[in-house]
Amino acid sequence: MSPLVAVILITVTIESKGAAVKPVVSFNPNWGTVLAYESVTLTCNVAPPAQREQKYHWYRNNRNLTINDQSFTVNYAEEKDIGDYQCRAGNGDISEAVRLEVSGAHVILQVPPLVFEGDTLSLRCHSYDKFPAVETTFHKDHKEIKSLGTASELLVGKVNMETSGLYKCSRRIKSHSSFHNYSDQVDIVVQEMFSLPQIKVSPDQVTEGDHMTITCDTKLSPHRETTELQFVFYRNGHNVQGFSSSNQYGVPSAQLEHSGNYACEVQTPTGSVRKRSNGQQILLHGRAHAYRAVIISVALLSILLVAAALTYKYRHNLALPLACNGLLHQKQGSDRSTALVRLPNEEVDRPENENLSASQESPKV
Template sequence: MQDILDTVVFLGESVTLSCNVAPIAQGNLGYSWYRDGERIPGDQQRLVIQAARVTDSGHYQCQAGASERSDSVTLDVKSNRLILQAPPAVHEGDSLSLRCHSRPGYDSRNPVFYKDNKAIGFPVSGSELQIGRADVTASGTYRCQKVIRFNSGRNYLILNTDEKYISVSGKTQLKPMFAHPQLEILPFGAVTEGDHMTITCDTKLSPHRETTELQFAFYRNGHNVQGFNSSNQYGVPSAQLEDSGNYTCEAQTPTGSVRKRSNVLHIHIQGEETRNLNERHLQLDILGEKLTLDSLKGQGS
């Protein structure tokens, strides 16, 4: 399920959830929605709750056709005067923003955001703080504070939200978008001059990002041999000695916001003479074992 804008909302606010799971078949598929494991009305990709009630709180999941159900997103409908809003899950490379949201009708001013009880900055605009591209250093305990004025501004209250913990291992997590790529080579074992060599840059997307299209690039001894494109394979139709070297690959998102490099794979292209020599040694070894066996038989007789 695609992240809803906020997991905490006020009574009466509108909430939209979007189902973005990867379907197992093509076509116009129906959607199913669940709250706390029970089927609820709704068969479209988006589920709209026009005026949220406390009874709408719960763990939501969606399903596209016969695919598996999505991970759950928790919706919490509050009657507080001030709440901190943040995405329910933050993935590596996402743009993370927080909102210090006061109940409509209140005269609220001077929002301040805190991480681990330290002020981290003022909102870029209105009540929203743009933290930027998320990485593990963004994990921590967050809250916000606002001044609420009443009686035509003659009186005021300083309110703090409940704390929200964003952690690598917490309920709201920073999850890797995809694993570090690994290089694999075909044919397995030794590659000889003239062989068709294929190098694969293999990685795995997070279940939350199965529909993300990655791009791949390949390098030999630090020099680019294939620029970024959608193919995760680099092929050499007829390998030559000069194709030997240290190979790496990179995988990135289409925008380049997340890029990861593979391990180093050393590939040695052996010459045709080396292969022939190895084959002759193998034949001699087999012949030697046969001769030894025959001599033992002769001694036994």
């Protein structure tokens, strides 16, 4: 910060408080669709540390459920249990909605309700246990990817954005002494865990001796806000602050040698997702530069003040003659008007009267 700005402005330091983290709804088992009469447990996950004796609120399709526990189980799921589920801890923010489907089909392709990059993805071609099943096959975008025989679950592994696609499973189910083909398909969209980080520096123009703060700015998905990210900072390719939970790197009294190309990297606790920012060149200015900035600023301010004074004087001098001329024209116009006005009882001198008066005033011979 330049000395001029420091003189003009009063710096007020305000402690920045992080926004409240929304809770996240999860299912166990982690399938977005279950067969009718099966069970699923829902949990309201909050960012640590969780408060003891915390009261929770649950909602389905924006309607309040009479449930105050952190977790509850839907037993013997049926059509009335289908909907978007949300939760809230105490008086905090409400979570994003997570949808539960209940199906009565012979075969369903089960996938997690939400899939994020870095997740380990499993798919299940599921049917009722009382009906024997064989020839289970999985497809992606109309191409076969795996045939499992009697097994029902396929481990896809760690996913990225390219894992998205149309998935289908099929199997032969025995019913009434014969096998029949059934299938189901789901369009899986892998979502971004967190945005690509960006380097931000404060203050915008760093002068030698300033307290410089570099922030690694990223945003978690609302459905994964409870994830604790880790941050690392680099200058000119060298590590200046190792992985930690802080997204800021501070230099209390920055020097010219702290100039350089800064970048940061963000990862999940397991390292399953890791993203690096683009580099940003940060140039620190010396005190001489700051003094030159002061001189230039003062000079510009002086020029502006002189220009304003000259403009005011010019306009004032120009306005005075115009005002005088206006008064003069007004007075002359008033005199002419007076000369043309006659009183009602005033008589106009006639020529004969003028001659008579002249003869009377002449001296006698």
